[in-house]
Amino acid sequence: MTNYRKTLYTNYFTNQAGREYVAQQKQKFEDETAHFSCELLHHLPSDKSIKILDIGCGIGSFLAACKLGGYSNVEGIDLSEEMVKIANEFGVPEAKLGDLNEYLKDKNATFDVITGMDIIEHFTKDELLTLIDTIKKSLKPNGMVIFRTPNLDAAFGNLYANGDFTHENYLNKNSATQLMMAMGFKDVEVLPSYLVVKGFVKETIRKMVWKLFMVKYKMELFASARTHKKMVFTPNMIIVAKL
Numbered sequence: 001m002t003n004y005r006k007t008l009y010t011n012y013f014t015n016q017a018g019r020e021y022v023a024q025q026k027q028k029f030e031d032e033t034a035h036f037s038c039e040l041l042h043h044l045p046s047d048k049s050i051k052i053l054d055i056g057c058g059i060g061s062f063l064a065a066c067k068l069g070g071y072s073n074v075e076g077i078d079l080s081e082e083m084v085k086i087a088n089e090f091g092v093p094e095a096k097l098g099d100l101n102e103y104l105k106d107k108n109a110t111f112d113v114i115t116g117m118d119i120i121e122h123f124t125k126d127e128l129l130t131l132i133d134t135i136k137k138s139l140k141p142n143g144m145v146i147f148r149t150p151n152l153d154a155a156f157g158n159l160y161a162n163g164d165f166t167h168e169n170y171l172n173k174n175s176a177t178q179l180m181m182a183m184g185f186k187d188v189e190v191l192p193s194y195l196v197v198k199g200f201v202k203e204t205i206r207k208m209v210w211k212l213f214m215v216k217y218k219m220e221l222f223a224s225a226r227t228h229k230k231m232v233f234t235p236n237m238i239i240v241a242k243l
Contacts, residue, residue, distance in 0.1 A: 025059070029090050032061030033068070036117070039194035041069045043146055043240050049073060050112035053138075056119030060087030060095040067092075077103050100131070104138050111138055115146045118236075121167045128169060132183045136243070144242040145185070148193060149176070151237040155213065160235050173232045176239050185241035193236035 040062070044050070048070040054062050057076025066074045076095040078084050087095035096103070114135050123131055135145060150160040153172040161170045171179070173190040180188045197206050218228045 025086055026090065029059050029061050029064070029086070032059070033064045035194060035196070036062045036065035037068060038196070040115075040146060040148075040238070041065060041071075043238070044069075044071065044113060045144075047112075051075075051110075051140075052113045052115065053077070053109075053111045055100050055114065055116045055135075056122070057087065057095050058083045058117070060084075060090060060092030062115065062117050063087070063092050063094050064090070101134060104134060109138065110140045111143065112140050113144050113146065114139060117148045119149075120147050121149050121161070121164075121169055121171075124168045128179075129183065132179070136184060139243060142243055144240065145180075147239040148236050149239065151193075151232050151234060153231050154233055154235045155217070157235070171237075173237060174230055176237065180239060180241040185243060187242040189240045190232055191238045191240065192232050192234040193238055195234055 044052070044066075050071065050073065052066055052071055052074045054066075054074065054076040055078075057063055057078045058080070060076060063074050063076045074094050076087070076092070077098050077100055078087075078095060079097070079099065081097055084095050084097045120128055120131070132145075139145070149171055150167070151157060151172060152161055152170045154160065157170075161167060176190045177188050195206070195210070197203050214233065217233060221228050221231070
């Protein structure tokens with residue numbers, strides 16, 4: 001691990017992931033769990049007995065969402081001792097501290113689904129290829145991966161891509177599809193992330209403004225002789241890829 005990663009990942013929740021929630025860790029956990037339930041569970045296979053591994057599981061909110069959705073055969077791995085400790089305190093003992101490569105070697109396990117929320121952007125291009133190859137070898141036949149990562153095509157995409165010093169690479173729909181197909185995944189979808197703000201009035205206004213922005217963006221693309229069909233506009237994008 002390079003020095004900057006050791007420095008920034010040690011207390012990643014306090015310094016970045018949960019900086020605004022340091023005094024409200026439980027609220028952060030509950031907000032993320034509810035969000036993941038709406039955003040991602042419908043992408044999982046219907047069989048509740050499938051084996052799921054969440055890499056970079058953080059404070060365990062996606063694992064908690066899976067458990068609430070009836071998926072009990074879940075595991076998580078993260079490099080941050082602080083975040084794993086929080087996950088365990090919030091009732092997610094499935095979150096473990098450790099390095100992914102060593103974890104997979106030691107367990108010699110195969111999974112139906114491997115997920116990574118806000119994690120693949122933390123690897124260099126070469127590291128990401130190695131990671132995806134390792135993940136692929138740890139999937140069962142017909143297994144799938146689900147990643148959430150910043151979308152560089154989004155408005156103010158730079159805000160999300162460069163909002164974390166530990167980010168190493170940036171993707172949009174085209175490059176994400178290219179990456180997953182090059183790594184041997186045959187069924188690849190790149191989809192918008194789930195958008196919502198708290199409060200009925202605020203959410204209603206947000207939806208209206210979003211529709212107006214979509215008209216603007218699509219007109220700009222049309223004027224530049226491009227098509228919006230190959231783009232995702234949300235700040236994050238969801239990559240769903242199957243073997």
